[in-house]
Amino acid sequence: MNIKINVAGTLIPGVDCKKPLIIAGPCSAETEEQVITVARELAAMGIKVFRAGIWKPRTRPDAFEGVGAAGLAWLRRVREETGMKVATEVANVKHVYEALKNSVDVLWIGARTTANPFAVQEIADSLRGVDVTVLVKNPVNPDVELWIGALERVSAAGITHIGAIHRGFSSYVKSVYRNDPHWQIPIELRRRIPGLPIINDPSHISGKREMIMELCQSAIDLDFDGLMVETHCSPEQAWSDSAQQVTPQHLEYIIKNMVLRKQDVDNKNAVTLEELRMQIDKLDDEVLNVMEQRMNISEKIGLFKKENNVTILQTNRWNELLKKRINTGLSKGLSEGFVQKIYSAIHEESIQHQKMVMKN
Ligand code: PEP
Numbered sequence: 001m002n003i004k005i006n007v008a009g010t011l012i013p014g015v016d017c018k019k020p021l022i023i024a025g026p027c028s029a030e031t032e033e034q035v036i037t038v039a040r041e042l043a044a045m046g047i048k049v050f051r052a053g054i055w056k057p058r059t060r061p062d063a064f065e066g067v068g069a070a071g072l073a074w075l076r077r078v079r080e081e082t083g084m085k086v087a088t089e090v091a092n093v094k095h096v097y098e099a100l101k102n103s104v105d106v107l108w109i110g111a112r113t114t115a116n117p118f119a120v121q122e123i124a125d126s127l128r129g130v131d132v133t134v135l136v137k138n139p140v141n142p143d144v145e146l147w148i149g150a151l152e153r154v155s156a157a158g159i160t161h162i163g164a165i166h167r168g169f170s171s172y173v174k175s176v177y178r179n180d181p182h183w184q185i186p187i188e189l190r191r192r193i194p195g196l197p198i199i200n201d202p203s204h205i206s207g208k209r210e211m212i213m214e215l216c217q218s219a220i221d222l223d224f225d226g227l228m229v230e231t232h233c234s235p236e237q238a239w240s241d242s243a244q245q246v247t248p249q250h251l252e253y254i255i256k257n258m259v260l261r262k263q264d265v266d267n268k269n270a271v272t273l274e275e276l277r278m279q280i281d282k283l284d285d286e287v288l289n290v291m292e293q294r295m296n297i298s299e300k301i302g303l304f305k306k307e308n309n310v311t312i313l314q315t316n317r318w319n320e321l322l323k324k325r326i327n328t329g330l331s332k333g334l335s336e337g338f339v340q341k342i343y344s345a346i347h348e349e350s351i352q353h354q355k356m357v358m359k360n
């Protein structure tokens with residue numbers, strides 16, 4: 001399905017969306033004073049889009065679940081006093097109705113909601129005929145199809161101010177991240193829907209403020225369109241996600257020290273890049289030729305095994321081969337994980353080829 005996207009630069013009408021667009025504000029709206037104080041500081045820094053969660057999807061029922069509709073009046077005040085656009089999360093039709101009634105400019109669909117197509121469809125249906133910006137967070141599980149499906153549902157409802165937020169994916173294994181970024185997933189999203197603005201959310205990926213800066217830089221390096229950073233005047237006292245929120249001053253420091261990247265090289269350097277890319281293309285052709293030859297030999301081996309009635313898989317040989325290749329790889333500066341992955345894939349393909357021969 002085709003996703004109709006408003007021409008570049010108009011993700012949020014009235015905001016100059018040149019890269020990186022910064023969306024900042026607290027995880028949750030807690031009190032009117034907390035909201036207004038942080039909003040004033042952010043506006044003074046030049047931030048144009050303010051975020052605050054009004055309804056909070058919390059994992060456990062005893063956590064703070066947001067102030068609810070009452071907080072929307074505070075967002076209206078932020079809009080009127082500072083001129084910033086305001087953004088909040090919606091998880092059902094009632095949220096959409098309340099948010100639109102209070103002129104919220106940007107609605108985002110949270111990670112837990114994106115994972116549920118029924119919920120996304122109901123939200124999308126309630127947005128028919130409405131001209132509002134909608135950002136779709138990735139689902140909690142690392143499934144690019146589910147993410148695309150949610151974007152398609154919103155798009156099919158006629159929303160053209162549409163974008164995605166990459167907030168990482170939950171995982172059972174412990175890692176340095178609160179939610180593993182799996183960068184290849186937003187990269188695949190970009191490949192599948194060219195032109196779709198993608199905003200990175202380093203706060204929910206890292207879960208800790210110490211990592212926000214390096215994640216912002218990673219996102220810039222990967223040509224993300226914007227950043228959504230949870231910001232609070234007293235992060236330690238925050239009612240939700242306290243460890244990952246930064247102060248406006250901390251955010252200002254990050255913005256000033258981020259190294260921005262150009263998408264294209266200027267002409268003078270383009271030749272060098274072009275040449276290097278040609279060398280890469282040539283090497284890749286060689287890699288594939290070698291693989292073709294390797295599989296031809298695998299087929300001969302398959303034939304031999306068939307004629308002599310021996311099994312395809314010979315674990316000892318495979319273990320030995322892998323050990324040797326890892327050592328050779330290490331001596332060439334290739335990491336163990338990389339060599340292991342390549343050889344698992346080669347081995348799998350080789351078994352496929354041998355199976356084909358054995359069947360005939
Ligand atoms: C949030 O942005 O505060 C939030 C709850 O995000 P997520 O849906 O990514 O968990």
Ligand code: MN
Nearest residue numbers: 027230240241
């Ligand atoms: Mn949060």
